[in-house]
Amino acid sequence: MKIATYNANGVNGRLPVLLRWLEEARPDVLCLQELKAPQDKFPKTALADLGYYAVWQGQARWNGVAILARGHRPEETQRSLPGDPEDVQSRYIEAAVRGILIGGLYLPNGNPKPGPKFDYKLGWIERLIDRAATLVALDAPVILAGDFNIIPTDADVYKPERWLKDALFAPEARAAYARLLDQGWTDAIRAIHGGDTVYTFWDYFRDAYARNAGLRIDHILLNPAAAARLTGSGVDRHVRGWEKTSDHAPVWITLSDAKRRGAER
Numbered sequence: 001m002k003i004a005t006y007n008a009n010g011v012n013g014r015l016p017v018l019l020r021w022l023e024e025a026r027p028d029v030l031c032l033q034e035l036k037a038p039q040d041k042f043p044k045t046a047l048a049d050l051g052y053y054a055v056w057q058g059q060a061r062w063n064g065v066a067i068l069a070r071g072h073r074p075e076e077t078q079r080s081l082p083g084d085p086e087d088v089q090s091r092y093i094e095a096a097v098r099g100i101l102i103g104g105l106y107l108p109n110g111n112p113k114p115g116p117k118f119d120y121k122l123g124w125i126e127r128l129i130d131r132a133a134t135l136v137a138l139d140a141p142v143i144l145a146g147d148f149n150i151i152p153t154d155a156d157v158y159k160p161e162r163w164l165k166d167a168l169f170a171p172e173a174r175a176a177y178a179r180l181l182d183q184g185w186t187d188a189i190r191a192i193h194g195g196d197t198v199y200t201f202w203d204y205f206r207d208a209y210a211r212n213a214g215l216r217i218d219h220i221l222l223n224p225a226a227a228a229r230l231t232g233s234g235v236d237r238h239v240r241g242w243e244k245t246s247d248h249a250p251v252w253i254t255l256s257d258a259k260r261r262g263a264e265r
Contacts, residue, residue, distance in 0.1 A: 001098065001255045005031040005145040005218055007106070007201075007248035011064070012037055015046060017245045022050055025236060027252060028070050029097050031104030031145040032056075035064025035090075042066065059090035065146070067104045069097045077101065083127035091124070100226065100255075103135065105146035110167030118167050121149070125176040129183070136183045141226035141255070144185070147248065148219045150177045152187070155195055156216035158208075168217060186227035188220040188253045193233070200235055201248050209240050218251045229255040 004027040008014055011032060022030070030052075035042065039058040047054055053073040056066035057080070067074045078094035080087065091106045105128065110121030128144075135142045151169045154160040163169035181187060189198050199214025208214065222230060232254040240249040 001029070001100075001257070002027045002252055003029040003031075003100075003102070003143060003145065003220070003255065004250050004252035005033070005104070005147070005220055006250040007033040007147040007218060007246060009034050009246035009248065010036040011066075012041060012043060014244060014246055015043055017239070017242055019046060019050065020242070021236065021239050021250060022047075022052065025250065025252070026070065027250075029074075029100075029102060030068040030250075031102065032066040032068065033064070033104070033106035033147045035059070035066060036061055037064055055093060055095050057090040057093050063090045063106060065090060065093045065104050065106050067093055067095045067097070067102055069095075072097055074102075078103070081105075081124070081127050082131055084123070087124075092128075099140065101135065101138065101140055101142045103131070103142070103144045103146075105144065105148070107147065107149045109149050110170070110173065113165075113167045113170060118170070121167060122172055122176070125173065125180075129176065129180055132180055132185065133183055136185060136223045138223065139225060141229060142223040143226055143253075144221040145219070145251075147217060148177065149217055150174065150219075151215055151217055152177050152219075155197070156199075158199070158211075158213040158215070163215075168215070180221070184224055185221040186224075186230070188222055188227075188230060188233040189216070189235070189251070191227070191230060191233065198235060199237075199249075200251050202240055204247055218248055220251055220253050222253075226255065229258070231256050 074095035
């Protein structure tokens with residue numbers, strides 16, 4: 001089973017890129033972020049033509065998240081992250097697909113810091129940690145996937161010294177990500193690729209993609225039941241080089257149909 005996450009940076013404006021990649025990669029499940037489309041403008045027909053059913057939470061001009069499944073209808077279990085009923089930003093959606101519970105998220109950017117946007121980011125992370133504490137302990141496989149807008153370590157960014165004042169690299173955000181992992185979540189990219197240089201985002205400016213001056217901010221986290229089935233992970237970096245593409249690249253994992261023998265929790 002192949003599960004992916006992709007910040008589309010405008011699902012309708014970059015629909016040809018998304019459809020091209022779906023036809024090429026054929027993930028079984030895809031978490032999308034930054035739809036930048038109201039609820040009634042989500043391209044469900046174009047996706048259905050490729051065999052994908054979807055649940056989504058749109059928002060005009062900003063944010064927006066979705067979960068797609070090939071040949072299956074995702075069973076939505078949660079819309080919006082619990083903990084703040086006044087939060088109207090579309091940043092979290094949760095659904096079950098083929099026995100796997102998937103949380104798709106678009107964590108706030110937080111810039112500029114300090115300020116209200118950074119405070120909102122930190123508060124949102126705490127709500128995510130609270131929700132994740134419930135999910136990590138489930139016997140069923142659970143995956144948290146999306147644009148976390150957090151650079152976890154110096155190894156996850158080109159020239160880290162240039163990001164010291166950025167909310168994506170703030171010590172508070174990095175410490176929160178570490179606390180999330182400490183609940184028992186496995187970072188799928190690091191589990192497979194160790195300390196290799198792996199980026200998922202390249203800015204449109206300063207020829208960042210060609211220079212491989214990137215960041216790793218799109219993550220797929222697995223609870224122990226899911227981690228026991230992990231067989232591979234990667235980034236489809238070449239998609240970032242396509243015409244009129246997102247500044248992110250798709251990130252994916254593969255899971256075996258059953259727990260691998262001898263797999264360590």
